[in-house]
Amino acid sequence: MGIAFHRWLQAGHPRAPFCAALSRYWHSHDILRAPLILTGIEALAPGTPWEIEPWLCWWLDALLAEAREALDLLRQLERARTQALEKCGAQRRHSRAPQAVNVLAIQPLMSASMLADRLGMSMKSALQLLSVFQDRGIVVEVTHRTAHRLFGLAGMGALRDVVKPPTRPIHGRKRGRPRKDDPFTTQSIPEEEIPQLPPPMRLDPVQFDYEDLAARLMKPYAPLPLPGKIECERVAISG
Numbered sequence: 001m002g003i004a005f006h007r008w009l010q011a012g013h014p015r016a017p018f019c020a021a022l023s024r025y026w027h028s029h030d031i032l033r034a035p036l037i038l039t040g041i042e043a044l045a046p047g048t049p050w051e052i053e054p055w056l057c058w059w060l061d062a063l064l065a066e067a068r069e070a071l072d073l074l075r076q077l078e079r080a081r082t083q084a085l086e087k088c089g090a091q092r093r094h095s096r097a098p099q100a101v102n103v104l105a106i107q108p109l110m111s112a113s114m115l116a117d118r119l120g121m122s123m124k125s126a127l128q129l130l131s132v133f134q135d136r137g138i139v140v141e142v143t144h145r146t147a148h149r150l151f152g153l154a155g156m157g158a159l160r161d162v163v164k165p166p167t168r169p170i171h172g173r174k175r176g177r178p179r180k181d182d183p184f185t186t187q188s189i190p191e192e193e194i195p196q197l198p199p200p201m202r203l204d205p206v207q208f209d210y211e212d213l214a215a216r217l218m219k220p221y222a223p224l225p226l227p228g229k230i231e232c233e234r235v236a237i238s239g
Contacts, residue, residue, distance in 0.1 A: 001025065002040075002056045015044070038066045080155030081105035084138045096121060100129055101153075104139065109150045 001022065008018050019039040027035040040062035048058050084101045091097050096119050103118050104110055110118075116126035130151050133139040139151045 002059050003052065005059070006052055006055060009044075015041075036070055038063055038070070040066065042066075076155050077105050077108065077153070080153040084133075084153055087136050087138050096125075096129065097133075100133070101138070104151070104153050109142065109152045111148070111150055115151075 005018055005022070009015060019037070019041070022039050023035045023037050026032040026038060032038070040059040042062035042065065043055060043059040049055055081101060081104075084104070085098060088097045088101065099119055100115060103115060107114075112126040112130055113123060115121075115130065116123045119126070121129075130139060134141060134151070137154055140154055141149050141151055143150050
């Protein structure tokens, strides 16, 4: 597969279709139980030798690194699932909590509507279940939003730290561009962190030559040609 990948790229084809085919190849030949995305994409980084033999070594090393990262992620999810089931404690026989934990382990990020669809429950019940999970520290909300939220097991807490919160209006601030003496603006950014712009450059005045334009304006206009006999008749008829 590495030689075929190298020839595919050497021919100038895009890498996305072959990467998708690689994922199906690992799964269809029973190399992987699930269609994981293992493509060795780090072998295409700048500075990688492009000769076939050294490139194959780089590609295999990149595949091994991706496989180890995927295995670590699976172990992390399994650990988070086990801890979540322990935090659920004893549940009623018809409780959906264990099933919800298993669904969250299979799909790390999930909304309330997705959970309700997977478990065949109402949207209100799914929201209540996720709220209970969040209070017990079983799941974390990663989008910093109050609507259209996504939840993941507690092991996905690092994802919440890298997701940028949505931009919200500041309470008490008026619409439009803030003034320089606006307290909301002056307090949000320290003065030492404001970048200083370089002083403006003064350009030398440019002299324009209008002699040709003045000469053309001073020329008398040529008399307009008088209309011929036929044109006069047409004007008279139309008039």
